[in-house]
Amino acid sequence: MQSIPIEHGLILAGILFALGLVGVLTRRNIVFVLMSLEVMLNASGLAFVVASARWGHADGQVMFLMILTLAAAEVAVGLGLIIQMYRKFKTVDIDVLSEMKG
Amino acid sequence: MTWEVGSYLNIGVILGLVIFIAAMLIWVERRLLGLWQERLGPNRVGWFGLLQVAADMIKIFTKEDWIPPFADRMSFVLAPAIIMVVILTSFAVIPFAPGVGVVDSNIGILFVLAMASLGAYSVMLGGLSSDNKYALLGALRAAAQMVSYEVFMGISLLGVVALSGSFNLREIVIAQSDGWYIFPQFIGFVIFLIAGIAESHRLPFDIPEAEQEICSGYHTEYSGMKFGMFFVGEYLGLVLIASLLTVLFFGGWLGPAFLPPIFWFAIKAFGFIAFFILLRAAIPRPRYDQLMTYGWLFLLPLSLLNLLVTGAIILVTQ
Amino acid sequence: MMILFYIAATVAVVSTVGVIVQSNIVHALIYLILSLLAVAVVFFSLGAPFVAVLEAIVYAGAIMVLFLFVIMMLNMGQHTLDQEKTWMAAKDWALPAGLAAILLAQLLYVLREYRVDIVPNEVGVLEVSALLFGPYVLAVELASILLLAGLVSAYHLAKK
């Protein structure tokens, strides 16, 4: 079995994170924003798993499970909010929700 | 993870056999239904109508493979492929007999569950991309039903996992040398059976595609080979559930030595398939909300209780 | 395994790009599922089969179904697709993309000194479970409370 350099795993996580960030920053459709957020969350989980593999411990995997739980709860609440928003504003444009300013 | 002996041959033979069996099931089902409903079933093409499947295949392959112009092309094409891929991949971890199987994985059960959860996309994407309200309704129903029953399916399996101490399907079969898990895990077996039928949306739980209510649901717009893939996929799912029941609760290939192990497996699996067909003939379809209520308010607590009691007994007896 | 890792990584990156540039939301979701599955394969190649499968079951199989479910419920139709295209003007992309690129460059710069090869050893279900119900049992309880809170609030929010 060949070895994998750890930095490649971390670089992958970094690339995914950056891509997710671009998605969060550019999209106006809130569903896309949430999806990009999932990408970022997943990338951070990946970093944990890479670290776990580096040391041969299971702790990183446990952390990933926590992130998974967090993501599940976050998505449930986030999608509930999206449904509410769509009912109220008839749109998924996040910039419509800019009433709370100043 | 180890590959089985002669694996490439194995892969080819198993894939071919599984698909062939699934196709033949179409004929088997119609004959059996005919038998139970005191009519004949297909009997014109070939010996006992055995070539009916071949005839159907010729028809399906030559039919126009039409994609509605209003449909979302990518998802529309992807949907039937997903179900085929997902279920055929699941067969990779099924141990048919000693030395017969594709891989021997430590996470076999989880792999099957993962594939089953991905199978939901086939139905949902198919319904969503069709841009048809019946299809959408079917897809919505399918999403709720499959996601819900996946949960009980997973939990009902954990009793078996706890007893055998492994996620490896081959080890689970070997652990049943002393006794099949149908006895200590009867409740788990019943729940898994029900959840399995719901997961493969077979009758009587074919709510996503109920012909009488929503006009065949998610595959209303499908025709030709894409429809054929959905159709065969359903029978593949049937074979998969039957195989899983055999492996998890009925000792897999284990049996008296006068028959080779693979035959024992086949006999048990076919018994389940016949049982499923009998269910289709015998039981009416429940209402959608009844199915969901039944699942969340009865099956979920029951499966959790089953797991709890199993765990407690294991803890005490160890 | 090494080849598996690189193939999966490539797939993950490409499909993630697909997520952020797609204007059709269903397509974007399919790309996202693909990306998650690719990451699951990466996990597998790193010797973490348990989380790999969980990634497939929970992330790709359950959470993304929720997304699809909501998309179905909203059913936004053709005009949102067009709107989405107009929202994706190049000038809106410049600044975020630049920023993300800088961030990535920084990360790469920080990582330049690490040179550790990992030989993936399988860390299986047993080890993870022993940790989960040993030292991390409190975290598990908290996670379950979090899930309960998520359940209640999602029910409340989505209720009419």
Added chain:
Amino acid sequence: MQDLIWLLPTFPMLGFLSLVLTGGSLPRKIVAVIGAGSVGLSFLSAVLISAQFLASGEDYFVKELWVWMAIGEFTPGFNFYLDGLSLVMMLIITGVGFLIHLYSTGFMVDDPAYSRFFAYMNLFVAAMLMLVLGDNLVLLYLGWEGVGLCSYLLIGFWYENPDNGYAARKAFVVTRVGDTAMAIGLFLLFTQLGTLNIQDMLQAAQQQWAMGSPLAIAAALLLLGGAVGKSAQLPLQTWLPDAMAGPTPISALIHAATMVTAGVYLVARTHVLFELAPRVQMLVAFVGLATLLMAGFTAMTQRDIKRILAYSTISQIGYMFLALGAGAWSAAVFHLMTHAFFKALLFLAAGTVILSLHHEHDIFKMGGKRKQLPIAFWSFIIGSAALAALPFTSGFYSKDEILLAALAVEGPGMLLWIGGVIGAFFTGIYSFRLVFVVFFGDSQGHHEAKEEAHWSMAAPLMLLMVLALLGGWIQVPLDAVFSSGAGHEEAHVSLLVHAVMIAAPFLGIGVSYLFFMSKVFDLDKLMANPLANSLHRFWFSGWGMDALYQRIFVNPFLYLARINRSDLIDSFYALLVSITRSAHLMLARTQTGYLGWYALSMAAGLVLIISLGVML
């Protein structure tokens, strides 16, 4: 049974909790049963416990429940201490308290806040029992503040009227002055003697402090401060007349029979300290004397039936302080008990009169109520007789003891005695002035008197009448408590002394008769005299104490508050506020409400922080 002493405060506490937690949703009958029944049960257990305690012949009994808190050496226990003194107090509180609760079930029956009333009353009884049964000063202080709180709540019971709220606040603030002194006293005792357990503390004080040592004087003075505040003695007496704003049963229970005598109890409980500081003890006597005379003058001039009784209470507690100062501890407690009987009787009877006249308080608008309210009339006759210490009533025995003890004091004994006798003379005047004006004479005003009250109001009056008449025959078991007490030797005094003491109240009654009954002397003519008139006004206002305090304390405080409103320090804070404000306005502009903008800022911040981390 003695072990069950914790039941005593528990019953009313449970009553309080059940009434409070149901929030007034219970029907009145059940509220009455809970409210009065809990105190009744408490009384029953008090009687049983007392019987057992007296039969056992022990000097004291301690029930240790649990350690309240433990901070280093400071470990006050939640322990109950029973001896003769707390036994008497406990019986008075539960017994008289029960009668007043019973009376209240009838008196308050039309009040919308029936349940709240009984909740407060029950809480009060529980706190008061805690006060008298606590074996350490911290527990005592808990009860002390508890009764203060209940007093506040009940004075302001009819809070819709702002005046009542004002009276409640006044009572609270004025007693707080005394309580603060007392708290400081507790700190002093603890730091000096290392314990707050009363008995240990007293023993330690006797061992460590010499007679008249400055520490003993300071401790006694501080405790006296608390006692003076609670018992409405000079100079903190101004709150009690105003406290009459509460419902009449409250005045009977809290502001006559029990709470206001807590000061007497405190001094009696810690009498060893006062014996170590003879000057302070003398001060106690003179405080009592001054208070009783002052309150006597004022009571003669009041028009409000409850205020008259309130001043008479102040005056009677003055007698108790006089006794305490004279070292006649048991006489003080004895008078405390008889006073509880006849003053509760008077207040409750006054309540009946007030209720029958639709809450009319002015005695000169009453008159001729003898026939209409016979029970109230006889209650007043007996109560006033006991108050004026006519022979063979309960008040006679206790006041007699006090005056004899005062006479026996070395030094200013004669002065104290004469003052006490003059006070008795005044007592005769004002108590019978009340009787003559209210019950004899012509019926004044347009008020239609109601029928005599329900049995729940009549029965307590009857019982209290018996107690007020015969209470003087009760032997209080105090010898063991005050064994060290001075002034206990039988003083041989001449017959003349006795004659004067018996004659003084009769003289007062006679004067009162001449003024208010037969009208031999014309009051109006007397009032025409400018000197008498101004004196009357001076006394009526309670020797102008309220106005004095308004000038000395309240006005300067308000003045200080006013000039502090816009001072330099404030402007500094105002600058802070304006800086914060402008910063806020600046930052607020970054709050665009666009999620993308926020995320962008976060990302930029992240980039910045990582750059810093990488560079450095």
